[in-house]
Amino acid sequence: MKILVIGSGGREHAIVWQLKQSRLVKKIFAAPGNPGIGLIAGCVNIKADNIKGLADFAQKNNIDLTVVGPEIPLTLGIVDEFMRRKLRIFGPNKQAAEIEGSKAFAKEFMRKYHIPTAPFQIFTEPHEAISFVKSAGMPIVIKASGLAAGKGAIVAKTQEEAVEVIENMMVQKVFGDAGAKIVIETFLEGQEVSMMCFTDGKSVKMMLPSQDHKQIGEGDTGPNTGGMGAYCPVNFVDEATQAFVKEQIIEPTISGLQKENRIYKGVLYAGLMLTESGPKVMEFNCRFGDPETQAVLPLLKTDLADIFISIVDGNLEVMDELEWHPGAAACVILASRGYPQKAETGKRIFGLRNYSDKKCFLYHAGTKREGKNWLTDGGRVIGVTGVDKDLRSALNRAYEVVESIKFDGMTFRSDIGFKANMQWKKSRV
Ligand SMILES: Nc1ncnc2c1ncn2[C@@H]1O[C@H](COP(=O)(O)OP(=O)(O)O)[C@@H](O)[C@H]1O
Ligand SMILES: [Mg+2]
Known part of the structure; x- marks a missing residue:
């Protein structure tokens, strides 16, 4: 298969890396991708919101499957355009993507289908x-x-x-x-977690729970960012909680979307608050979360291309249950000085290496290449993910790699995972 992945961040790098492991995949393109992705895939210079350009490319190059990373092309209707041209694509159509694109729609939808929310x-x-x-x-x-x-x-x-x-x-x-x-x-009080699932619009396969770190400063202080790190799984999200989220939140959402003829083949992301009166949805995203994906996908054992194909073909239900590697993954985001306000760019990055043991991953987001040199080119520069037998070891592994990378103004949080092991008070009726 020839696959096109749309987007240019760490999330897309993680998706491309995972697809690269598949025996089903012959060639991967990324649009526009980034120079890190360019090490393992062919980058094509078409922006993620250029829907006509992307569809033309997919048509001309006989792309078998297109995977959409970011929300913007989804809310612009990229899936509708690809479907109109009979091109296979992984993502919700424009109407279904409203679940993220319009918070007012999402809230009214949740009210209508009795999905727990504030x-x-x-x-x-x-x-x-x-x-x-x-x-x-x-x-x-x-x-x-x-x-x-x-x-x-x-x-x-x-x-x-x-x-x-x-x-x-x-x-x-x-x-x-x-x-x-x-x-x-x-305002909801509690622990925040992310739960993503794969869906073909009819059936659902849950991914492992993960937790983002949105704020720039240690101990969750300072302004919000796109996310400074994540880990997976989240030990205080027990099986009962996972089952509750699947049965009371994800499944009713998917069946509600189906009832309303909103075609959903992709990833549904629920941003949840675990409150004393149970999990509540703060928001839905219509795609993989970033940075959560950089901590979730490295643990996925099932062939990602297989999952995408089953979904696009509408066969997710007959696919075997997802398999996961044991242990944990932790992702630490390296950001530029000034982020999230005005980030510095153009700083030389030292210490980038190729890790091929599947225990360390460097997912590029804001990097640029000039000859042999790597330079910073954005607020979030690189995600460093460590995988190991437990969260502590995964974090140690990630931070060891972080210590070996240097650029002027490099910023990161040294407390990723600090809320693991916390409890959440349950008092369910
Ligand atoms: N009802 C709520 N109670 C408490 N905190 C909330 C609530 N809604 C959102 N937040 C906080 O604000 C952050 C961003 O809100 P969210 O709805 O996810 O919007 P977006 O990701 O589009 O900015 C959440 O991650 C959470 O930390
Ligand atoms: Mg959010």
Whole structure:
């Protein structure tokens, strides 16, 4: 098979690496990819949102399967265009991708199908939103409904702050049209985890639970980022919790989407808060999470290409259960000084090596190559993943590699996994 992977981050590097192991795969292209991906696949210079360009490429090059990494092409309808041209593609269609592309849609959908989530209200008028928060308890969560690159959800601690957030989103339009509609929801207390699944729109195979580290600073302090690290599995997500998420959250979501004729063949990601009254959905993503994927896929034993094919063909149900390597994986993101505000770029990176023992992975995100030299080229530069018998050993392995890599202004969190072993109080009815 010839496969095209769309995207250019660490997530896509992890997907490409995994596909590379498959006996079904002959050639992999990435669009646009990055120079790290370029070491193991052919990079084609077509941007992820250039849907016509990507479809033309797939057609001309007889691509057997296209896999979409990021959300933007999905919400723009890349799947619909590929399906129209009878090209095989892994991802939800435009209507199904609304589960991520419109938080207002996702919340109303969850209400309709009784999927546990925080109580909420939707607003399109700033004065109505403002008068609402003036009589609401704090903290409260205010979210731009549209896509805002992971920056559109704000926890307001005071009413003044809440009013300011509403004005920024709806009047100043700091997120453009994405903030024309907002969701205001109850603040949930608990442990945050990510659960992803594969689905062909009918049946579901759960991946192992993982946990992201969104904030830039140690101990979850400072501004939110795209994610500074992740680990998998999460030991406090026990089997009962996993079963609850599958049966009460994921499956009803998939069957609801099916009822509404929204075609979903891809990865569904649930961002969850484990609260005293059970797991609640904070958001859905319509694709693999990043950096979670950099910690989840290295543990996947089942052939990823096999999974993709079963899904595209609508045969996921008859596929065997997923197999996982024992142990744990931990990913530490190396970022540039200034990230997540204004990241420095163009710094020479020292110490990059090829690890071929399947215990260490370097997933490139913001790198650039100049002759023999590697340079930084973005906020998140590289994800370093260690795999080992348990989380502690996986972390040690990742940090050992981190210590061997250097660039001016290199920033990383040294506390990835610090919330592992925490408990969450369950009081379910
Ligand atoms: N209801 C909530 N209660 C507490 N924290 C929340 C809530 N909703 C979101 N958050 C926090 O804000 C972060 C971002 O929110 P999310 O809905 O995932 O939006 P996005 O990823 O699009 O920015 C979450 O990861 C979580 O830390
Ligand atoms: Mg999120």
